[in-house]
Amino acid sequence: MITDKRIGVLAGGTSAEREVSLKSGSAVYKALSGLGYDAVFIDVSDGVCEKLRQEGIDIAFIVLHGGHGENGAIQGLLEVMGIPYTGSGILASALAMDKEAAKMVFLHHDIPVAPYIVVRKKDVCGHDRINSQMVTALADFPLPWVVKPATEGSSIGVNIVREEGDIADALKEAFAYGDRVLVEEFIKGKEVQIAILDNRSLGGVEVRPLREFYDFEAKYTPGLTNYILPPEISELTYDVLKALALRAHTVLGCRGATRVDFIVDESNNPFLLEVNTIPGMTETSLLPKIARSAKIEFPDLIEKILASAIHGEI
Ligand SMILES: Nc1ncnc2c1ncn2[C@@H]1O[C@H](COP(=O)(O)OP(=O)(O)O)[C@@H](O)[C@H]1O
Ligand SMILES: [Mg+2]
Numbered sequence: 350m351i352t353d354k355r356i357g358v359l360a361g362g363t364s365a366e367r368e369v370s371l372k373s374g375s376a377v378y379k380a381l382s383g384l385g386y387d388a389v390f391i392d393v394s395d396g397v398c399e400k401l402r403q404e405g406i407d408i409a410f411i412v413l414h415g416g417h418g419e420n421g422a423i424q425g426l427l428e429v430m431g432i433p434y435t436g437s438g439i440l441a442s443a444l445a446m447d448k449e450a451a452k453m454v455f456l457h458h459d460i461p462v463a464p465y466i467v468v469r470k471k472d473v474c475g476h477d478r479i480n481s482q483m484v485t486a487l488a489d490f491p492l493p494w495v496v497k498p499a500t501e502g503s504s505i506g507v508n509i510v511r512e513e514g515d516i517a518d519a520l521k522e523a524f525a526y527g528d529r530v531l532v533e534e535f536i537k538g539k540e541v542q543i544a545i546l547d548n549r550s551l552g553g554v555e556v557r558p559l560r561e562f563y564d565f566e567a568k569y570t571p572g573l574t575n576y577i578l579p580p581e582i583s584e585l586t587y588d589v590l591k592a593l594a595l596r597a598h599t600v601l602g603c604r605g606a607t608r609v610d611f612i613v614d615e616s617n618n619p620f621l622l623e624v625n626t627i628p629g630m631t632e633t634s635l636l637p638k639i640a641r642s643a644k645i646e647f648p649d650l651i652e653k654i655l656a657s658a659i660h661g662e663i
Pocket of ligand 1: 463495497501502503504505507533534535536537540562563564610612622623
């Protein structure tokens with residue numbers, strides 16, 4: 350055991366990914382209890398400050414996906430309350446969760462991303478209709494396009510647009526989740542995710558959804574996606590992805606465990622999609638699977654992430 354302090358496992362929350370977080374949280378709570386830690390499960394839905402005080406926790410193990418739990422807000426609250434927490438700090442969390450801000454940092458550091466434009470609600474929405482012509486005029490890359498909210502996760506609000514005429518519906522759906530939407534070039538190729546732990550690339554997994562793309566159903570319905578470990582890519586491409594993933598984790602200032610998503614096109618060019626600062630943590634989630642293939646069993650992984658709260662510095 351690395352600490353005898355009381356650990357609060359923060360899960361649930363109010364984001365669209367609440368159910369996923371509850372599952373991740375239970376797995377983490379079970380692992381910590383099994384290792385003998387003084388752990389308590391806290392569903393962060395409402396009255397979070399009182400709950401944290403009532404439970405008298407010394408350390409927070411954050412397993413919240415999306416929304417306040419992943420965008421730096423809960424991290425800020427914990428800092429103000431003087432409670433150390435696992436994973437990335439305020440700025441890294443906020444940057445990683447905001448796909449527009451993150452892309453600017455990646456481009457600054459020569460990390461390749463798919464060509465994109467950012468569309469703001471106030472610029473294109475008025476009188477109950479979306480001015481989709483403005484968007485199609487701006488996008489100087491070919492169809493298909495991927496339309497996604499700037500600050501969601503789990504593929505929520507993400508759609509692939511194959512014909513220009515379908516852009517308005519896709520924008521409308523994405524704007525339901527926020528005021529900024531990204532329209533990206535759809536990159537045809539392999540989807541590979543790399544796990545980072547304590548500033549080291551652990552390896553990766555290739556995800557092969559049986560659906561059009563890795564959407565919400567493909568992510569959470571067993572049997573709808575095949576997972577290939579290690580990914581079926583050349584050794585050279587694998588090394589490039591591992592190095593880029595670590596660079597992306599580092600330039601955002603992340604800490605603890607992150608999962609970095611890529612698409613590799615048919616000519617082996619990598620495109621970074623995003624860095625997930627609080628990846629899924631059920632025993633069958635991708636990061637734990639990758640960790641296991643790197644000889645780090647689930648309880649060991651949880652303990653290493655816990656250490657990120659205790660040792661603090663990046
Ligand atoms: N530019 C793109 N080209 C091809 N597929 C994409 C692209 N962007 C996203 N996707 C697909 O949509 C999924 C979700 O996109 P992502 O940017 O990772 O958002 P989220 O935060 O919702 O996971 C990806 O896993 C991938 O299958
Ligand atoms: Mg993703």
